[in-house]
Amino acid sequence: MSDVVTLERVTRSYGSVTALDDVSLGFPRGRFVAVMGPSGSGKSTLLQCAAALDTPTSGTVRIGGVTVSGLNETRRTEVRRKHVGFVFQSYNLLPSITVEENLTLPLRLAGVRPDRAWLSELVERVGLGGRLRRRPAELSGGQQQRAALVRALAARPDVVFADEPTGALDLRSAAEVLGLLRELVDELGQTVIMVTHDPAAAARAHETLVMADGRVVDLLSAPAPEELAVRLTRLNGVLT
Numbered sequence: 001m002s003d004v005v006t007l008e009r010v011t012r013s014y015g016s017v018t019a020l021d022d023v024s025l026g027f028p029r030g031r032f033v034a035v036m037g038p039s040g041s042g043k044s045t046l047l048q049c050a051a052a053l054d055t056p057t058s059g060t061v062r063i064g065g066v067t068v069s070g071l072n073e074t075r076r077t078e079v080r081r082k083h084v085g086f087v088f089q090s091y092n093l094l095p096s097i098t099v100e101e102n103l104t105l106p107l108r109l110a111g112v113r114p115d116r117a118w119l120s121e122l123v124e125r126v127g128l129g130g131r132l133r134r135r136p137a138e139l140s141g142g143q144q145q146r147a148a149l150v151r152a153l154a155a156r157p158d159v160v161f162a163d164e165p166t167g168a169l170d171l172r173s174a175a176e177v178l179g180l181l182r183e184l185v186d187e188l189g190q191t192v193i194m195v196t197h198d199p200a201a202a203a204r205a206h207e208t209l210v211m212a213d214g215r216v217v218d219l220l221s222a223p224a225p226e227e228l229a230v231r232l233t234r235l236n237g238v239l240t
């Protein structure tokens with residue numbers, strides 16, 4: 001299985017704080033990987049570096065075969081537009097335009113014609129068919145996050161980064177969104193890397209990477225939520 005995102009000896013320091021400490025790892029194509037760890041363990045920094053939102057202090061990051069570490073902001077933006085999709089806790093839909101316009105906005109900004117058949121398939125999959133002409137505020141949180149999922153996948157990116165995608169949702173909507181993420185990976189061959197604090201969310205991924213102190217300390221294959229909760233409680237105990 002080829003890796004879609006690769007980190008080689010990546011370190012990211014902020015002054016005297018080493019947020020990522022010499023991390024080497026690969027994220028395989030077509031997998032759903034969760035990233036967990038105590039607060040301050042480096043999850044967001046890992047995501048920012050792996051998604052070309054930030055540049056490491058040292059080391060190499062490759063996305064879809066392109067070396068992104070060392071590129072300037074303009075070139076990194078180009079790589080992100082072409083290769084990366086994002087889903088955030090806060091949906092980040094523009095309130096003044098319709099849901100449909102939101103779905104294609106990143107493509108239009110990149111000057112790319114939307115693939116209508118692909119978009120229709122995604123919209124059907126996430127069950128938003130009848131809501132495309134509404135404004136985001138007329139949708140529930142779960143529906144808005146499902147729209148954000150479609151937007152993230154619209155350009156058929158190499159990888160989707162999801163940062164706490166269920167953090168603002170009730171249990172049922174969260175379960176639906178996680179089920180969809182897994183389905184998009186298993187049935188449409190997408191690749192998802194998700195940062196989460198929720199062991200139940202991580203349990204829907206194929207693998208969970210556990211971080212502590214800027215390093216990857218575990219890679220667990222389809223762990224049960226209870227097993228993850230115990231692992232994290234131990235790490236929290238060590239760190240506090």
Ligand SMILES: Nc1ncnc2c1ncn2[C@@H]1O[C@H](COP(=O)(O)OP(=O)(O)OP(=O)(O)O)[C@@H](O)[C@H]1O
Nearest residue numbers: 014017018019037038039040041042043044045046
């Ligand atoms: N912009 C920044 N400036 C200075 N220090 C930073 C910055 N961003 C992160 N850090 C530090 O780097 C370390 C890792 O932070 P990071 O946000 O990656 O952790 P996290 O695991 O995502 O935490 P949380 O779960 O609380 O979001 C922390 O010690 C944090 O204070």
